[in-house]
Amino acid sequence: MTKRRMWRLLALLFAFSLVAAACGGGDDDTDADASETETETTAAPSEGDDMAEEEEMAEEEDEGATGALGGAAAEEDIEAAVAGEDDDDEMADEEMMEEEEMMFDRSTIEGIFEEAAARRAKAVASLTEKIESGEYGVGDDGILRGPAGFEIDISACPSDWSNTTGITDSQIRIGHTTAQSGNLAAYGNIAYGWENYFNWLNDNDPIMVGGAPRDLTLIIKDDAYVAAQTIEFVDELIEAENVFSILTLGSPNTLAVYDKINAECIPHPFVMTGHPAWGDPVNHPWTTIMQMSYSTESILWGAWIKENLADLLPVKVAGLVMDNDFGLAYELGFEEWAHENTDVVSEFLPVRHDPAAPTLTNEMTTVLAFDPDVFISMTAGNPCLLAIQEAGQSGLIENVRDKGGVLFTPSVCKAVANYMEPAGDASDGWWIVGGGGKDTTDSKFADEPFITWLNDNLAAGDLDPGNSLNGVGYMYGYPYGEALRIAADLPGGLNRTNFILAVRSIDIYHPMLLDGIITQLNGNADAYFVEGSDFSQFDAAGQTWDQVGDVVDVNGKSTNCAWDKDNGGCR
Amino acid sequence: MNWNWEILPDFIFNGLRDGAVYAAAALALVLIFKATTLINFATGELAMLGAFFVYVLNVEQGLWLWLSIAIAVLISAAIGAAVERTLVRPFDPADHLPVVLITLGLFLIINAVAGDVWNYQVRRVNDPFGHFPSWVPNGSELKTSSEGTIACLENADGDLAEVAAGTAGAEMCEMVGRTFFEVIGARLHYRTIGIWIALALALIALALILGKTKAGLAFRAVSSNTESARLVGVNTGRTLGFGWALASVFGTLSAALVAPALGGVNPNMMLTILIYALAGAALGGLDSLGGAVIGGLVVGLIKSVLVSWFGVVVLGQAYFSILQLAMAFLLILIVLLFRPAGLFGTRRIERV
Numbered sequence: 043m044t045k046r047r048m049w050r051l052l053a054l055l056f057a058f059s060l061v062a063a064a065c066g067g068g069d070d071d072t073d074a075d076a077s078e079t080e081t082e083t084t085a086a087p088s089e090g091d092d093m094a095e096e097e098e099m100a101e102e103e104d105e106g107a108t109g110a111l112g113g114a115a116a117e118e119d120i121e122a123a124v125a126g127e128d129d130d131d132e133m134a135d136e137e138m139m140e141e142e143e144m145m146f147d148r149s150t151i152e153g154i155f156e157e158a159a160a161r162r163a164k165a166v167a168s169l170t171e172k173i174e175s176g177e178y179g180v181g182d183d184g185i186l187r188g189p190a191g192f193e194i195d196i197s198a199c200p201s202d203w204s205n206t207t208g209i210t211d212s213q214i215r216i217g218h219t220t221a222q223s224g225n226l227a228a229y230g231n232i233a234y235g236w237e238n239y240f241n242w243l244n245d246n247d248p249i250m251v252g253g254a255p256r257d258l259t260l261i262i263k264d265d266a267y268v269a270a271q272t273i274e275f276v277d278e279l280i281e282a283e284n285v286f287s288i289l290t291l292g293s294p295n296t297l298a299v300y301d302k303i304n305a306e307c308i309p310h311p312f313v314m315t316g317h318p319a320w321g322d323p324v325n326h327p328w329t330t331i332m333q334m335s336y337s338t339e340s341i342l343w344g345a346w347i348k349e350n351l352a353d354l355l356p357v358k359v360a361g362l363v364m365d366n367d368f369g370l371a372y373e374l375g376f377e378e379w380a381h382e383n384t385d386v387v388s389e390f391l392p393v394r395h396d397p398a399a400p401t402l403t404n405e406m407t408t409v410l411a412f413d414p415d416v417f418i419s420m421t422a423g424n425p426c427l428l429a430i431q432e433a434g435q436s437g438l439i440e441n442v443r444d445k446g447g448v449l450f451t452p453s454v455c456k457a458v459a460n461y462m463e464p465a466g467d468a469s470d471g472w473w474i475v476g477g478g479g480k481d482t483t484d485s486k487f488a489d490e491p492f493i494t495w496l497n498d499n500l501a502a503g504d505l506d507p508g509n510s511l512n513g514v515g516y517m518y519g520y521p522y523g524e525a526l527r528i529a530a531d532l533p534g535g536l537n538r539t540n541f542i543l544a545v546r547s548i549d550i551y552h553p554m555l556l557d558g559i560i561t562q563l564n565g566n567a568d569a570y571f572v573e574g575s576d577f578s579q580f581d582a583a584g585q586t587w588d589q590v591g592d593v594v595d596v597n598g599k600s601t602n603c604a605w606d607k608d609n610g611g612c613r
Numbered sequence: 614m615n616w617n618w619e620i621l622p623d624f625i626f627n628g629l630r631d632g633a634v635y636a637a638a639a640l641a642l643v644l645i646f647k648a649t650t651l652i653n654f655a656t657g658e659l660a661m662l663g664a665f666f667v668y669v670l671n672v673e674q675g676l677w678l679w680l681s682i683a684i685a686v687l688i689s690a691a692i693g694a695a696v697e698r699t700l701v702r703p704f705d706p707a708d709h710l711p712v713v714l715i716t717l718g719l720f721l722i723i724n725a726v727a728g729d730v731w732n733y734q735v736r737r738v739n740d741p742f743g744h745f746p747s748w749v750p751n752g753s754e755l756k757t758s759s760e761g762t763i764a765c766l767e768n769a770d771g772d773l774a775e776v777a778a779g780t781a782g783a784e785m786c787e788m789v790g791r792t793f794f795e796v797i798g799a800r801l802h803y804r805t806i807g808i809w810i811a812l813a814l815a816l817i818a819l820a821l822i823l824g825k826t827k828a829g830l831a832f833r834a835v836s837s838n839t840e841s842a843r844l845v846g847v848n849t850g851r852t853l854g855f856g857w858a859l860a861s862v863f864g865t866l867s868a869a870l871v872a873p874a875l876g877g878v879n880p881n882m883m884l885t886i887l888i889y890a891l892a893g894a895a896l897g898g899l900d901s902l903g904g905a906v907i908g909g910l911v912v913g914l915i916k917s918v919l920v921s922w923f924g925v926v927v928l929g930q931a932y933f934s935i936l937q938l939a940m941a942f943l944l945i946l947i948v949l950l951f952r953p954a955g956l957f958g959t960r961r962i963e964r965v
Contacts, residue, residue: 223881225885228735231733393925394931395935396938400882401874403627404917404921408620408925411926427735460735464735506732509734
């Protein structure tokens with residue numbers, strides 16, 4: 043009997059240790075790092091700091107002297123942009139964009155396609171010239187060279203690597219891991235929209251390889267937003283499905299596989315996550331970002347607060363953070379900015395939530411008890427909606443607004459039909475740093491030619507145009523398709539090296555982003571595709587995001603980010 | 614440590630509200646367990662399906678919310694009985710493995726089918742307890758302002774009209790339109806009270822059904838000893854079907870009540886709730902109906918008070934927030950290790 047009891051106690055001890063491990067080491071050290079920073083921000087300075095700590099802090103200050111957060115532009119650049127102070131580069135960009143706008147008719151789908159074709163032709167001509175001159179492309183030394191010092195040592199790729207894996211006689215096989223079950227399953231709809239766009243390309247303007255059309259074929263794997271599943275499926279896509287390129291969704295999922303995908307020399311562009319780590323062309327040249335990075339978004343929150351809440355400064359800010367790599371990237375980004383701007387943010391309280399939590403009542407009660415002036419939701423999926431709803435129910439909206447403060451929802455929660463409309467009237471008046479994206483269910487864009495065209499395509503493909511996330515598939519699919527088409531016209535035709543060259547030098551007009559958002563990549567010099575955003579406020583009556591002020595864009599100014607998996611943050 | 618006592622009542626109310634939902638779902642689990650001595654892993658998904666029926670009837674077809682819930686409950690009961698008749702009864706009741714596998718399969722199938730039909734998009738539902746007048750039939754739906762208070766009742770034309778004139782009318786509107794009472798400085802939402810009342814009424818109804826009806830008597834006999842019940846002429850198959858139907862009723866009720874707090878209905882709405890419900894059922898005793906209710910409420914309180922209030926607020930440890938689910942698992946483990954029958958379950962005594 044005693045022995046039995048002892049076994050029970052041992053089992054219990056084991057269970058406790060599992061729980062302790064789950065809270066202490068389940069995530070990477072980003073978690074711990076963010077907690078430490080949080081203490082620095084919210085608690086009084088600790089006594090008895092030893093010399094080593096002081097030196098370390100001094101070093102940190104030196105490193106942060108430029109005010110640049112990894113994966114984002116320098117704070118002063120962003121703040122100047124928010125304040126409407128354009129520098130020469132920005133003015134040149136704006137003039138260039140205005141010129142382009144005048145050259146093509148963006149009010150018709152034909153005009154948009156005409157502009158896209160012209161830009162592709164320009165890109166092909168420019169890249170071809172450089173490839174033929176030996177400046178770009180794979181040299182005799184086995185190095186692939188591209189714009190702005192971009193290099194990949196192809197000789198270091200696996201021995202069985204081929205430049206044309208995944209291109210068959212009839213197909214271009216693209217692997218995609220996404221969440222089609224589990225708590226964030228709604229994001230799985232993006233894959234259907236993406237596939238719908240590629241089906242349209244296959245039927246109407248197919249990609250030609252060796253003079254013959256090849257169908258873009260998506261091989262979709264449901265990882266349920268579980269990183270361990272993503273690892274398994276990426277292995278399967280590489281080893282069994284022989285895909286040409288891979289697309290992943292989710293920060294924790296992509297972080298779990300991007301080393302492997304890069305080691306396998308497989309194109310991995312326009313990933314469906316805004317983690318700053320995807321701006322690392324030196325160490326992860328095959329991976330690129332599409333949307334605005336979470337670091338840029340975090341600074342934009344801060345810059346907006348500084349610019350617009352002058353009477354309240356310094357403010358207390360509370361964040362509702364999804365407790366995984368995604369949410370912690372936001373937390374770390376804003377925490378770092380707050381740490382540098384104590385005159386703007388007096389205290390920052392991140393309240394984390396379990397990504398699988400069915401309700402956020404307790405978390406929002408904690409937020410309310412902190413009595414913030416500004417609330418920032420740093421979550422995704424269904425919790426976007428819950429955060430808004432619970433903010434209304436708990437009285438947080440009332441409290442914050444009574445003090446003259448504001449509430450932000452993150453760019454990943456912009457979808458009107460998915461996250462704003464179901465929240466009812468509580469959604470009214472929320473702010474967003476929207477990343478410049480046009481939501482396809484936003485009444486404001488309903489008559490835009492590209493949106494109308496894509497909604498017709500969705501309906502023709504038995505997909506619901508009333509589901510914003512189907513439309514988001516086009517947002518990611520469009521630059522992917524453009525890069526594939528450019529690569530197919532380069533010397534040597536479509537292959538992996540041409541594709542990544544096309545991606546790393548892409549410069550397109552993206553019809554699903556607001557005018558003023560520049561969409562470019564430029565080798566090692568510009569690793570972030572979207573570096574601008576709108577500031578918008580939600581109008582529940584009109585079910586639309588009302589843009590307030592001009593679009594802000596700091597194109598080409600974000601610093602690259604070699605993500606430190608052990609300690610969090612950019613190295 | 615920051616003993617933030619003034620917000621403790623908020624967390625207690627949160628816990629008791631969530632706990633009531635877990636209790637209703639735990640009742641569904643316990644009803645099946647009493648009848649078959651196995652856990653029905655599809656309980657949550659059957660409940661989710663019931664909540665979608667409410668959505669279709671109320672939001673898409675425009676039926677009165679409570680009528681929609683009543684119809685959905687009946688449909689769910691029929692589905693529960695049908696599942697028992699077609700998928701469970703053909704198997705040997707003594708061999709649990711096939712039936713457990715079937716419930717797991719059902720869980721996956723129902724989730725996938727619902728995902729395919731409704732696209733995992735959250736569908737907004739009307740809150741049965743959000744505002745007082747929504748408890749009464751058509752024509753009385755409220756419009757809320759951004760602050761969560763009402764403008765007033767809708768008139769026949771669908772416009773907002775004040776039901777009573779002057780300051781008194783406005784005050785009445787304000788009072789009626791609020792979504793909560795203030796109790797010791799905390800917000801006690803109508804939704805919370807509504808869920809408690811609904812759970813209490815359902816429990817009374819269950820007690821009456823089991824205690825005062827022939828079907829209930831048969832169910833108690835079968836759940837006590839199937840063989841003996843059969844020998845005295847009880848139709849055990851039909852009685853077990855009745856148990857599955859009752860369980861589906863409680864599942865649907867819990868899903869319909871909790872849906873507004875989840876932002877609406879979606880195919881994954883019950884995934885995590887089922888785990889909390891399981892912890893509640895294990896704590897109370899898998900064969901104890903009263904235990905399921907107490908267990909569910911205790912789990913809700915542990916999650917809110919112990920983890921969120923004490924862990925996050927008092928201790929200031931942000932990572933405690935992700936321990937909510939882990940605590941439920943831990944609770945299940947502790948109960949299974951030290952008191953396998955739960956707090957109120959029947960202890961098995963083996964004679965040799």
